Amino acid sequence: MAVTHPLVSAWDDGRMGSRILVIEDDDRIRETTRLLLEDEGYEVDDAASAEDGIARFDLRPAACVIVDLMLPGMDGFECCRLLRRRSDVPIVVVTAKTDTHDVVAGLEAGADDYVTKPFHAKELTARIRALLRRARTGPHSAPLIRVGDVEVSPAEGEVRKRGEAVALTKTEFRLLCELAGHPGQVFSRELLLDTVWGYSYAGDGKLVDTHVHRLRAKLEDDPANPKLVLTVRGLGYKVSA
Amino acid sequence: MTVPGDSGAGSRRRRLRFRVMAAFAVGGLVVSASLSALSYVLSRTYLLDQRQSSAVHEAEANAALVDAVLRSPPVDLRRLVSSLQRSSGAESVVLYGGRWYGTSAVGGPDALPSALRAEVVDQRRAARQIYPQGSQPVLTIGFPVSGVDAYFQITNLNDLVRTLRILRDTLAAGSLVAFLLSLAIGAWATRRVLRPLRDIGQAAAAISSGELAARLDPSGDEELVELATGFNTMVDSLQARIERDARFASDVSHELRSPLTTLRSAVEVMARRGDSLDGRGRRALELLSDEVNRFEQLVEDLLEISRYDAGVARLELEAVDVAALFKGLLAEADQEVPVVTDGDTTTILADRRRLEQALRNLIRNAVVHAGGVTAARVEVGEHGTVLVVEDRGPGIAPADRTTVFERFARGAAAGRRSSGVGVGLGLALVAEHVGLQGGSVGVEEARPHGCRFVIRLPTRRP
Numbered sequence: 001m002a003v004t005h006p007l008v009s010a011w012d013d014g015r016m017g018s019r020i021l022v023i024e025d026d027d028r029i030r031e032t033t034r035l036l037l038e039d040e041g042y043e044v045d046d047a048a049s050a051e052d053g054i055a056r057f058d059l060r061p062a063a064c065v066i067v068d069l070m071l072p073g074m075d076g077f078e079c080c081r082l083l084r085r086r087s088d089v090p091i092v093v094v095t096a097k098t099d100t101h102d103v104v105a106g107l108e109a110g111a112d113d114y115v116t117k118p119f120h121a122k123e124l125t126a127r128i129r130a131l132l133r134r135a136r137t138g139p140h141s142a143p144l145i146r147v148g149d150v151e152v153s154p155a156e157g158e159v160r161k162r163g164e165a166v167a168l169t170k171t172e173f174r175l176l177c178e179l180a181g182h183p184g185q186v187f188s189r190e191l192l193l194d195t196v197w198g199y200s201y202a203g204d205g206k207l208v209d210t211h212v213h214r215l216r217a218k219l220e221d222d223p224a225n226p227k228l229v230l231t232v233r234g235l236g237y238k239v240s241a
Numbered sequence: 242m243t244v245p246g247d248s249g250a251g252s253r254r255r256r257l258r259f260r261v262m263a264a265f266a267v268g269g270l271v272v273s274a275s276l277s278a279l280s281y282v283l284s285r286t287y288l289l290d291q292r293q294s295s296a297v298h299e300a301e302a303n304a305a306l307v308d309a310v311l312r313s314p315p316v317d318l319r320r321l322v323s324s325l326q327r328s329s330g331a332e333s334v335v336l337y338g339g340r341w342y343g344t345s346a347v348g349g350p351d352a353l354p355s356a357l358r359a360e361v362v363d364q365r366r367a368a369r370q371i372y373p374q375g376s377q378p379v380l381t382i383g384f385p386v387s388g389v390d391a392y393f394q395i396t397n398l399n400d401l402v403r404t405l406r407i408l409r410d411t412l413a414a415g416s417l418v419a420f421l422l423s424l425a426i427g428a429w430a431t432r433r434v435l436r437p438l439r440d441i442g443q444a445a446a447a448i449s450s451g452e453l454a455a456r457l458d459p460s461g462d463e464e465l466v467e468l469a470t471g472f473n474t475m476v477d478s479l480q481a482r483i484e485r486d487a488r489f490a491s492d493v494s495h496e497l498r499s500p501l502t503t504l505r506s507a508v509e510v511m512a513r514r515g516d517s518l519d520g521r522g523r524r525a526l527e528l529l530s531d532e533v534n535r536f537e538q539l540v541e542d543l544l545e546i547s548r549y550d551a552g553v554a555r556l557e558l559e560a561v562d563v564a565a566l567f568k569g570l571l572a573e574a575d576q577e578v579p580v581v582t583d584g585d586t587t588t589i590l591a592d593r594r595r596l597e598q599a600l601r602n603l604i605r606n607a608v609v610h611a612g613g614v615t616a617a618r619v620e621v622g623e624h625g626t627v628l629v630v631e632d633r634g635p636g637i638a639p640a641d642r643t644t645v646f647e648r649f650a651r652g653a654a655a656g657r658r659s660s661g662v663g664v665g666l667g668l669a670l671v672a673e674h675v676g677l678q679g680g681s682v683g684v685e686e687a688r689p690h691g692c693r694f695v696i697r698l699p700t701r702r703p
Contacts, residue, residue, distance in 0.1 A: 118506075
């Protein structure tokens, strides 16, 4: 179906063959999302529950997973956590609430990005595209970065703390590379959205904030009292020089 | 809503407090002063009586001695007088054979009041009188002796007067202390008694400012438990109602989002295939798409405004370059208008999401109702930040310039609703968003025609 209409651009940047897993309990939304994504040239796998979605993912890993946060049975947050435990696959959560609380909880559960219902096709596909690009871009060819007792190796895509490997998602890794690559420099949330997430959309500082929070949880000795990724009040973040 | 603790209630409370304090103080003063006065009068009478009776006894004994001596001459009056028994300060005067003999300090017969002298000497009757001699009060007791003579004993009452004065002063001081004490007790008691009132006032103020969880402590004084419980019950039901109302709008909006998501996605899938539709079909799709947009906007706005109604809208300040934000939004709406800026830096602390939505709504208003934005301006000054969106539309009548910010405002916009995306809650949200940030929004007339929407925000530097 995806190839029956003229969507040449979809072929150009190699999206063809990228499988997206959509986990959404509303049949109609699931179906229209499938139509939308297939129009964009993606291959779509879908599931009506978190349990089913994870089973499908185990069967056929996807390039990106879209998870509705409000699911019957296991909720979207738990679903994100389980997916995160088995893979660093990019996750976009879909929420019906713009309430910061839900969005932040979703991101804390391991999601890379989010959209709110009713989302625009452009919005959703822009996020997927940016995430896939990030996933494919892979590590920089930059030299080893050392910050405190943390070693970032962009070439291998690895982070070690006191010699022990720390598992970061691609987004977390990109964020750390960006910040650690320029120690002492203050990055505004907009700048980080632009360089790490790959597109700028205003007003989403919480995307940056929760990822910084996650980075701290994984890298800091005392996440409540960070020594590595510092908050510059009213401006943004920096890595101590 | 009247907030307890405002000036009117405050002065009433102060007056009440003052009244209770004054009542305590006056009561204390009256009680202590009358007790003091009573004890003074009683003490005075008792002391005076005692003094008089002892003086009379003494004088009686002396008079008997003088009488005996005078009846058996020869008489050495000086010896007699000096041998008389006298308590301290008492003087004796003897009238003997028409002549007066007395102890040295006595001023002679002239010092005795004539009435007393007349009664004792002429009428031959024992008498006594209290009168001032010089500056000191004295008690003089007279007895007729030996036929024609008389004996007078003059007792100085100065020590008694001094004792009474000390007593009086002590009692007065006691009354004063009692007065001050009752004033203090009054103040303490009023505070104690008014504390529940103050607590209620504070709770009510907290509740009206949005802290719906504020309650009174129902474990206080027994008399107040009923009041506290009643108050808490009232707030409980009020809170439940407010939350239900607020939740309803929010729930409705949430419920509408799922069908909207399907609608939106379906419309977008169809729009990709617009070419395969005929003219009528394409037009129908266009209308459908516009209406989905409008529907979605309404749902979003309703959800947004229900947050204000529920009192859960929280300010999230961050550094925002308002000029850049403004430019971006104009570009997003395909408005090719330069943003004229004034001020060194256009970065202030603001709630980015809300400011963005407010500006976007103003821009949309200009696009939909007035053919587009014709001028955009940003002024960041020390005393405030001003954002201006101007259009060359038909303008808004002066009478409608405030109602236009009300929810689902008809007025000037009413006739223009058919033109596409209606305003609905748009301008009302602008007012809410700007108000939350401590600012205001207004609309003025632009020259030669059209209107100028002006957002004023406090300039908070990052």
